[in-house]
Amino acid sequence: MTHAAVVERDLSSLPFANLEVLIDEVAAIDTLQKRVHLKNGGECTYDRLCICTGAVPKSLAEHASVVTLRDSTTVEELVSRLPSVRRIVLVGNGGIALELVHALQGMQVVWVARHSHIGDAFFDRDAADYLLSELKTGWITPDIQGRSFGNAVGPRWTSALPSGPSERSITVENDCEVERLVTDRGDWPVTVKLTNGHSHGADLVVCAIGVAPNADWLPQELERSEDDGGVLVNRDMKTSVEGVWAAGDVCTVRSSELQPHWFQMRLWTQARQMGAHAAHTMAGVAEETGSGFTFELFAHVTRFVGKKVVLLGQYNGQRLEHEPESDMVSYSRITEAPESTFVRVLLLRGRLVGAVLIGETNLEEAFENLILDGLDLSTYGPALLDPDLEVDHIFD
Ligand SMILES: Cc1cc2nc3c(=O)[nH]c(=O)nc-3n(C[C@H](O)[C@H](O)[C@H](O)COP(=O)(O)OP(=O)(O)OC[C@H]3O[C@@H](n4cnc5c(N)ncnc54)[C@H](O)[C@@H]3O)c2cc1C
Incomplete structure (x- = not known):
């Protein structure tokens, strides 16, 4: 699980010899001519384009x-x-x-x-x-x-x-x-x-x-999501138009492309992963770098009300609406010492599908692996959250 750090850097500090930066605004995109029109009247052509215009x-x-x-x-x-x-x-x-x-x-x-x-x-x-x-x-x-x-x-x-x-x-x-x-x-x-x-x-x-995705101004031929208006992309971040990719808040990943434990949320972590993955697929090196793995498991680390919060998988029952309630069970625990923590897990037919960890629980890695491994944990019941249980030993 990666922690996102957002660091502002001067554009001139980017060490890429093949990079040219234009400080301008894109007014329109011509996907037939493969041309980008700039607000100041200039334009530039492209072979491959990635749209990362965020959200409004x-x-x-x-x-x-x-x-x-x-x-x-x-x-x-x-x-x-x-x-x-x-x-x-x-x-x-x-x-x-x-x-x-x-x-x-x-x-x-x-x-x-x-x-x-x-x-x-x-x-x-x-x-x-x-x-x-x-x-x-x-x-x-x-x-x-x-x-x-x-x-x-x-x-x-x-x-x-x-x-x-x-x-x-x-x-x-x-x-x-x-x-x-x-x-x-x-x-x-x-x-x-x-x-x-x-x-x-x-x-x-x-x-x-x-x-909302900042997509209203984009060419109509780019297929949009009916739900939120985002530019639809597949798992390679490709849009419906040849030569055009999209990443970050502006895009919506097609539901048919989603892995069971991943879903989209407009967050820095996902924007960064999508941007890197789009770059790799545009350059044709995604298989070497294996960046597609980022869509396996939803994982977000943040701080709310001063406490560390880790959200894993379908922690809030996301995309499980069609499952019978009788197949799902959730357990939670609160510990007060040495530090106040909260842990809640969601299991579907005995398999861990999501977890919310608040405070310093040190459980994130073990739970991440339990979700990905899909082990049947039904025999543990609520004891899964027993503070004395060595979760790592479950894998043995
Ligand atoms: C106040 C605030 C707090 C947040 N806190 C968190 C947090 O704690 N954790 C978290 O994970 N996420 C957080 N988010 C969400 C996170 O900022 C976004 O998910 C993320 O920045 C999306 O990245 P992006 O690159 O897709 O878009 P953005 O970061 O929005 O970047 C889009 C860029 O495109 C530029 N642009 C737009 N249109 C054009 C155009 N026509 N021509 C040229 N340039 C254009 C914009 O100026 C902007 O620079 C927060 C958001 C806000 C507003």
Whole structure:
């Protein structure tokens, strides 16, 4: 399992003699002439093209008090506006919201999520409840707490947030959405009206409600996914058009190409793997490098609410909707010492198909192998999670 590190580097530092970098925007692609038209009027031809234009964030509304997070510039904008913020309304329930809610300290936070539990994209209710209880450490009754901020944690983007006292004041609004934003003349520059009838005045609204592939502007002959509009690719990252590949958030891997324990999620780790794999298949060296293996098992390592989180395989029952419930069983355990950890596994007909590991469990490698090996573990039952069980010995 690889840990993703995102490092900004100057383009001139890339050590490839055959690389020419054009700082411009692609305005259009002509797949017949194999030509790319640039915004400044220039153009270039290609033999093989890979589209990696990412995704665009879904937006709540155009409003001076709304920041939609999409890149380092919008994170910088958020950071620059925080010093004057007394109360922030955070809208969204994915990875960005989970990280932000922990990093935003020393101010009132109202967290609006349309699901019944936090982190719906990542966790079932058990794991979400565990994380929420961890988040509640240092939780205080909502009250205006001044204008300084708590420790930032997690990947680099949240570490840009200012630090200060660690107490939190969070109100969670579940099972609802933002109905509308009202510009106030009173205490708050904006009031957020929710579909559950509640209203919250705020200095700032942060929008993190997901992304859509940045594919609308691409030529129509590139086949798209009916589900999310992404450019459809096969397991070699090839699109439906000869000579054109796509990788990262802009693409959607055809469902017929998916391996049992892998599914697509728009993450750095997958974008990086897809980019490398596309490069290898474009250059015709994928077999030598064996990069196709990356699609065998979904694996994501991250930090939420300050804790290490490892997500493996179909950890949340992804792509198992058609399986009879009676064939599936899940076990979970919480340990308090020496460090608080949470482990939840999902088995299908006795075989491990997914796991959620929160905290320093040291189980990721063993569970990764158990999923890939497909060993029948039915005889273990809940004892599979017994802290005294030497999981490595199962392979013997
Ligand atoms: C605030 C935030 C936090 C995140 N945190 C995490 C995290 O903790 N872990 C994680 O795994 N993922 C995280 N993600 C998701 C992750 O950033 C994406 O999955 C990943 O960056 C996708 O990589 P990509 O190369 O496909 O697209 P991008 O990184 O979006 O890159 C696309 C590039 O294409 C350029 N582009 C677009 N259109 C054109 C055009 N017409 N011409 C020229 N250039 C163009 C864009 O300017 C951009 O530079 C986060 C995302 C956000 C917004």
